[in-house]
Amino acid sequence: MVWRGYSAAAAAVAAAVALTVVTGCGSGDGTDVASIVGDFASAIGDQDVEAASGLTTAPEPAAESLGATFAGMGAKTVETTVNKPIEYSDGTASFTMKTTWVWPGQGTFETDTSGTARELSSGWKVQWEPGLVYPDMPAGSRLQKVRTDATPAPTVDSRTGKVFMKMEPVNEIVFDPKAAGRKSDAAITSLAHAIEPIAPLITAPVIRKKVDEAGGRPVTAVVLRDPDMKMLAADPEKITGVTVDHAGKLVMDDRRLSSPLEDGLTNYWTAVRDATAGWQVQLVTPGSKPRRLAHEQGPPAKDIPTTVDQNEQLVLGDSVVDVAQPATMMTFDASTGGILAMAQNDEAARRKVAAGTSYATGSALDPVFGAIDRATRGDSGSADDMLYHFGLGVKFTAPGVSLPRGTAIRPKVSSAQFKPNDYQASMLNMGALGVALARASAGETGAVAPYIIKGATTKVTGGALGQFTPEVARDVLQTMTQVAKTGDASDLTGAPGLRALVGTNGPQGPGWFVGLHNGKVLVIYCEGDKSGTAALQVAQKYFTVSKR
Numbered sequence: 032m033v034w035r036g037y038s039a040a041a042a043a044v045a046a047a048v049a050l051t052v053v054t055g056c057g058s059g060d061g062t063d064v065a066s067i068v069g070d071f072a073s074a075i076g077d078q079d080v081e082a083a084s085g086l087t088t089a090p091e092p093a094a095e096s097l098g099a100t101f102a103g104m105g106a107k108t109v110e111t112t113v114n115k116p117i118e119y120s121d122g123t124a125s126f127t128m129k130t131t132w133v134w135p136g137q138g139t140f141e142t143d144t145s146g147t148a149r150e151l152s153s154g155w156k157v158q159w160e161p162g163l164v165y166p167d168m169p170a171g172s173r174l175q176k177v178r179t180d181a182t183p184a185p186t187v188d189s190r191t192g193k194v195f196m197k198m199e200p201v202n203e204i205v206f207d208p209k210a211a212g213r214k215s216d217a218a219i220t221s222l223a224h225a226i227e228p229i230a231p232l233i234t235a236p237v238i239r240k241k242v243d244e245a246g247g248r249p250v251t252a253v254v255l256r257d258p259d260m261k262m263l264a265a266d267p268e269k270i271t272g273v274t275v276d277h278a279g280k281l282v283m284d285d286r287r288l289s290s291p292l293e294d295g296l297t298n299y300w301t302a303v304r305d306a307t308a309g310w311q312v313q314l315v316t317p318g319s320k321p322r323r324l325a326h327e328q329g330p331p332a333k334d335i336p337t338t339v340d341q342n343e344q345l346v347l348g349d350s351v352v353d354v355a356q357p358a359t360m361m362t363f364d365a366s367t368g369g370i371l372a373m374a375q376n377d378e379a380a381r382r383k384v385a386a387g388t389s390y391a392t393g394s395a396l397d398p399v400f401g402a403i404d405r406a407t408r409g410d411s412g413s414a415d416d417m418l419y420h421f422g423l424g425v426k427f428t429a430p431g432v433s434l435p436r437g438t439a440i441r442p443k444v445s446s447a448q449f450k451p452n453d454y455q456a457s458m459l460n461m462g463a464l465g466v467a468l469a470r471a472s473a474g475e476t477g478a479v480a481p482y483i484i485k486g487a488t489t490k491v492t493g494g495a496l497g498q499f500t501p502e503v504a505r506d507v508l509q510t511m512t513q514v515a516k517t518g519d520a521s522d523l524t525g526a527p528g529l530r531a532l533v534g535t536n537g538p539q540g541p542g543w544f545v546g547l548h549n550g551k552v553l554v555i556y557c558e559g560d561k562s563g564t565a566a567l568q569v570a571q572k573y574f575t576v577s578k579r
Contacts, residue, residue, distance in 0.1 A: 064116045064124040064148050067155040072111040072128055087159035088149060096173065100164055103175030103315070104140075106132040122150040128163070132312075134176070140312050140325050142166070165314060165324075172316040174324075179309040181331040187281070187296050189339045190369070194284045196296060200257055203276040204267050207249040208242050211272025215242075218271045225265040226253055254280065288344050291359070291385065292373045292483065295433035299484060300335060307332040336485040337431065338369030347374035350573040356559035358569050359384045363462045363552040365469035368479040370432070370462075371551065382558065386432055389455035390556065393536030395543035396454065398514075399423070399464070402506035417503065419494030422463025422478050423456055429480070430487040432459070458554050463496075465545050465552030468511070468530075471504030472547070511547065520544070520567065525574040535563035542566040548574075 067086055074083035078101045084094035109132055116126040125147050132140045142165050147158040161168040168174075187196035204226065211218040219242070223235040230253045241250040252273075255263075267273045281297045283289065309328030313321040343362055351358045357379035362371040375384055399421070407413040418424045428434065456464075459481050467478040478496040480489035511530035514520050519533040532545040540562030544555040553573065557565040 072113045076111040089159040093159045099173035108133045124148045185332040201280040299431040340371040344372040370483040391536040395534030398510035420497040420499040425494040428490040431484040461554045
């Protein structure tokens with residue numbers, strides 16, 4: 032048995048459309064030993080369980096063993112080579128076979144095995160034994176390739192270097208309605224009671240809804256950390272249809288925090304782990320610990336630095352909870368565009384409000400459009416370009432930030448035909464606008480793209496960020512100051528020096544608040560009736576909580 036790292040030779044094997052099988056000089060008519068052994072090796076190369084097992088003296092156990100190994104190894108291609116069998120006078124023959132399992136981009140695993148063939152009344156057959164798969168392999172065993180990850184797992188760190196998210200053992204409490212059968216309703220009630228001390232919001236109706244939406248398939252009722260399991264009212268595994276799966280998951284280091292940013296950061300973290308993952312080939316025998324046969328493992332991945340501010344995340348979480356309708360809030364560093372935090376209430380989470388999804392802006396951007404119209408004197412092309420320079424009308428793809436599903440509408444504006452309810456922007460767009468205006472007030476004239484992973488570049492499509500006209504920025508900033516002093520945001524307290532844009536898209540919203548304050552850009556998005564008032568309510572709670 033030989034393991035080899037991935038090489039140019041292996042790449043050539045992986046790229047081949049068909050596998051090459053070198054066999055003895057058989058007649059090809061299926062009646063001589065060389066032909067049968069060659070066909071067997073060819074079937075192994077094709078990972079054809081039925082064909083390979085049918086050429087053996089024991090098709091059923093051969094099919095079981097080969098099927099388990101093919102599934103466990105998951106090789107892209109398999110190459111087999113056999114030597115010409117040596118026949119003996121007692122109607123038997125011996126042969127050797129080399130099998131190479133290939134995983135493109137990862138490596139190869141080779142085995143050298145020996146076997147025998149017997150001439151029966153029906154013709155030559157390969158004498159089945161597990162040792163054809165791996166030398167001295169016990170009956171009932173299989174080969175398998177498993178992923179390995181270097182330890183320790185990387186952490187996702189905040190802007191100050193503190194751990195924001197880390198991998199931790201978790202317990203996935205899974206309910207299978209089919210396993211519960213007629214006791215399904217009673218089991219759901221019992222499960223809800225068991226987890227109530229730690230997960231009171233996961234009620235029986237909530238679990239039933241999950242089951243209905245899953246079409247009767249198993250559902251994860253809740254994911255709990257190890258300490259949480261000690262606080263349950265009853266052991267979930269004693270409930271019919273409930274199992275507890277143990278796994279590792281990236282979770283918030285501070286249990287008080289939750290954020291829509293978790294999904295995007297987890298996806299980025301997973302990609303980093305995938306890039307540094309290794310693998311191991313094991314011999315698995317029932318009742319015994321898997322035996323490592325070969326492995327390849329790289330070094331641990333580096334921790335992931337982000338722009339997230341943990342204290343800011345906690346403040347945002349407190350700011351959105353009191354609003355009854357969907358409310359989402361993001362804050363950005365006003366000089367760099369780094370995302371500091373993002374939070375939303377349960378209603379917004381159910382609506383799947385996302386940072387990169389475009390929503391109607393209504394009257395919120397009227398001061399921006401008015402300033403651009405005056406500067407471009409009705410030239411729609413120039414107006415579009417100026418919008419792009421401020422971060423509007425473009426799409427941001429920021430590593431670590433989840434992308435919205437579907438295609439966002441790319442807005443256009445014409446000073447002659449523009450209607451507020453025709454324009455759409457994402458919270459990232461609004462954040463980029465706020466950062467551009469804040470930078471303009473500090474003497475900078477170039478927009479920057481929002482980002483969350485330090486050192487990663489945000490892709491900008493649909494237009495180009497660039498230098499914007501200082502006069503336009505001053506015009507908008509002046510209006511924002513008036514809005515905060517005497518306009519719709521004038522009732523807000525505890526925010527000296529605030530500059531704001533406030534607006535809605537009609538009575539049913541959505542409503543927006545974009546504020547510049549204390550070196551930060553605040554973006555609040557609310558939906559439903561009186562959403563503009565709701566956005567101001569979130570802003571006021573933010574300014575109040577920030578001072579605590």
